[in-house]
Amino acid sequence: MKLGMLTACLPHWSLERIATFAASTGFERLEVAAWPRVGGREFEASHLPVATFTDEDAAATVSVLERTGLGISALAYYENNLHHDLERREGIHAHLRHVVDTAAVLGVPYVGTFIGRDNTLSVKDNMALGDRMLPALVDYAGERGVKLIIENCVMEGWHPDGYPGNLAYSPELWEWVTGLGFGLNWDPSHLTWIGIDPLETILPFAKHIVHAQAKDVELFPAKRNRYGFFGKVDKGDDPWDMGWWRFRVPGRGQIDWARIVDRLYEGGFExxxxxxxxxxxxxxxxxxxxxxxxxxxxTLRPLIARS
Incomplete structure (x- = not known):
């Protein structure tokens, strides 16, 4: 197991600057953000020019990695691959293919994304849509030696009423997702706030969890008693403000990271x-x-055995 970081939290830094910081801090891997641009929404970043990636870009990236001793664990483009707007959906798919192409050039094994959701359809109808639309993306990646991995983020801000906007939020749906050929980029924070014990989801899906994200969460049950599970009705200008929980860095929330990491080891996570x-x-x-x-x-370094 290696300890890494997703670069999206520093959208205005160059990849070289992030790599220098990460290496000096003790991280071993980078999960590199590869959105088309900075600022589409919070926590989007563009640290590799995947749409126009050249041999010179590849050489510069490899040089940064060699200098800092880091590796790239995955490229990250978490978007709605079932978007209801057909033109927007095709644009997302086109960029995802660019991300896959860049991963193949750099020898990066994984590209992270979302299933997403067409909010005009039911969950079952979205699954039928996914059965038609998503295998072509999985095949495109596989033909280039890359595996698409899905984060189990709920993406409640994508739905006008705070319902799941990414249909990979539960183990029930993971059975469908992995059946389509996706791997899992497993994140315990999302499971925790929707009432699923993250620890109990690891071993049943151990062979599909090929990458994991470390994000914590802090719950406020008294506020949930006011707003309900689906959060505030009036979220103002912030569709992600549920009102009764918030994300935290590992060590500042409620997740028992010692048990999580231990269970990942038990499941053979490498x-x-x-x-x-x-x-x-x-x-x-x-x-x-x-x-x-x-x-x-x-918080995490003492829990991960050094190779």
Whole structure:
């Protein structure tokens, strides 16, 4: 198991600057953000120009990795692959293929994305849509030696009423997702707030969990008693403000990381545990973000055996 970090929390830094920080902090791997641009929504970043990736870009990236001693565990483009707008959906698929192409050039084994959801359809109808639309993406990646992996983020902000906007939020749906040929980029924080014990999901899906994200969560049950499970009705300008929970860096929330890492080892996990920093208390400035990453490293490093 290796300890890594997702670069999206530092959207305005260059990949070289992030790599220098990550190596000096003690991280071993980077999960590199590869959205088309910075600022589509919070926590999107573009640290590799995948749509126009050249031999010179590849050489520069390899040089950064060699200098810092880091590896790339996965490229990250978490978007709605079942978007109801057909033009938007095709644009997402086109960019995802660019990300896959870049991963193949760099020898990166995984590209992370979302299933997504067409909000005009039921879950069952979305699954039927996915059966028609998604295998071509899996095949495109596989033909290039890359595996698409799905994060189990709920993406409640994509739905007008706070319902799941990414149909990979439960083990029931993982059976469908993995049946389509996707791997799992497993994240315990999302499971925790929707009432699923993350520890109990590891062994049943151990062969499919090829990458994992380390994000914590803090729950406020008294506030849930006011808003209900689906969160505030009036979220103002922030569709992600559920009102009764918030993401935290590992070590500042409710997840028992010692037991999680131990169970991952029990399941034979040999991939990267990648810190995904979305903690509002350790956000807002570069100094706070980097300190949040140091807190996460301090929490997780003692739990992972050094190779």
């Amino acid at each position: 991939g990267t545990l990648s810190v995904e920093h979305e903690d509002p208390l350790w956000g807002g400035t570069d100094d706070k973000v980097t300190e949040g990453l140091r807190i996460a490293h301090h």
